Amino acid sequence: MGQVSAILDEKGREVLRIGGAAAALEAAKLMVERNVGSLLVMEDDETVGIVTERDYLRRVVAEELDGSKTPVREIMSAPLIVVTPQTSVDECMAVMTNRRIRHLPVAEGGAVAGIVSIGDVVKFQAREQTFELQFLQDYIAAS
Numbered sequence: 001m002g003q004v005s006a007i008l009d010e011k012g013r014e015v016l017r018i019g020g021a022a023a024a025l026e027a028a029k030l031m032v033e034r035n036v037g038s039l040l041v042m043e044d045d046e047t048v049g050i051v052t053e054r055d056y057l058r059r060v061v062a063e064e065l066d067g068s069k070t071p072v073r074e075i076m077s078a079p080l081i082v083v084t085p086q087t088s089v090d091e092c093m094a095v096m097t098n099r100r101i102r103h104l105p106v107a108e109g110g111a112v113a114g115i116v117s118i119g120d121v122v123k124f125q126a127r128e129q130t131f132e133l134q135f136l137q138d139y140i141a142a143s
Helices: 004-011 024-034 053-061 089-099 118-142
Strands: 017-019 038-043 046-052 103-108 111-117
Touching: 004 089, 004 111, 004 118, 017 024, 024 038, 024 053, 038 111, 046 053, 046 103, 089 103, 089 118, 111 118
Parallel strands: 017 038
Antiparallel strands: 038 046, 103 111
């Protein structure tokens, strides 16, 4: 099975960030605008957490908070759970499943090199299984 680096090579390594003092509503709007499900949260040039669509729903909408006045730092998930580019895709899936998270930063050399989502992982695994199945069918047909 492949490594997380293969997913990042395909999808890109862009990481969107937002300050911890920014309004939660601003984070939600940025996620919608950029069609992503998470943003890294920064405080003084340091990554301190991650904010996701799920965080917004659970901590702003469900608790009926004012998203325009609630700072991102109050709804973010912390500390970060990360994998490395060398982590296997299977292990990445296991971390996401066991921790019940959908977005996983990829850390390399002390910095975040990208973020993979559960959708990225499932798409990668499905493609790998399709290639393997085709190989086996070709092998059987050639026998």
